[in-house]
């Protein structure tokens with residue numbers, strides 16, 4: 001059985017005091033589903049968040065990391081640094097990192113390798129832009145993003161990979177993919193995996209949907225057979241909204 005996961009990507013929001021306040025509110029929420037719950041605070045607040053979520057069942061994950069072991073990469077954070085403060089999962093390939101920080105499939109492949117070599121789990125993000133969808137190229141784009149960054153891996157590596165389909169046109173726009181659009185793409189992603197690694201692997205990989213998931217649309221999206229959860233931006237900054245989404249399964 002693949003895992004159901006709801007992860008909150010806080011992006012560049014919440015200073016230390018706000019992180020404390022939001023985690024205190026999250027800790028008061030009741031979970032009524034089996035979904036795994038994750039939050040991704042900023043790098044400066046990971047250590048605090050790791051400590052203050054102990055015993056809550058919420059996993060703290062990182063939003064990014066560098067591909068090198070260590071060295072002269074001013075401003076960057078390594079996998080070992082994350083591991084050393086108890087962080088075992090990292091988001092890689094978010095469209096904002098691709099767009100604003102020039103992350104490419106090639107650099108992401110290196111980040112994937114480093115994270116896996118440190119025994120970390122990865123939430124690997126990808127998704128087409130509006131122009132791609134208008135041109136009917138969404139499957140071509142998504143297929144190549146997955147192949148270029150992940151298809152050098154061994155089948156066993158996929159135990160540590162969670163995929164997150166985030167159509168760029170639905171991120172922060174209030175425009176969600178319809179549940180059918182999400183399901184169609186997730187089925188395509190699973191078939192892409194199955195063609196390369198076989199059905200057993202493809203059936204075990206959790207595929208999350210991200211892009212304007214809110215309490216009022218989460219249930220419809222999560223009931224689709226190939227949607228195993230969500231990567232939540234804006235709505236993860238409010239504890240009640242985030243847990244309404246967690247409990248939408």
Ligand SMILES: O=C(CO)COP(=O)(O)O
Nearest residue numbers: 009171172211212233234
């Ligand atoms: O980018 C996202 C999560 O990583 C989605 O953001 P929104 O939920 O704000 O659209």
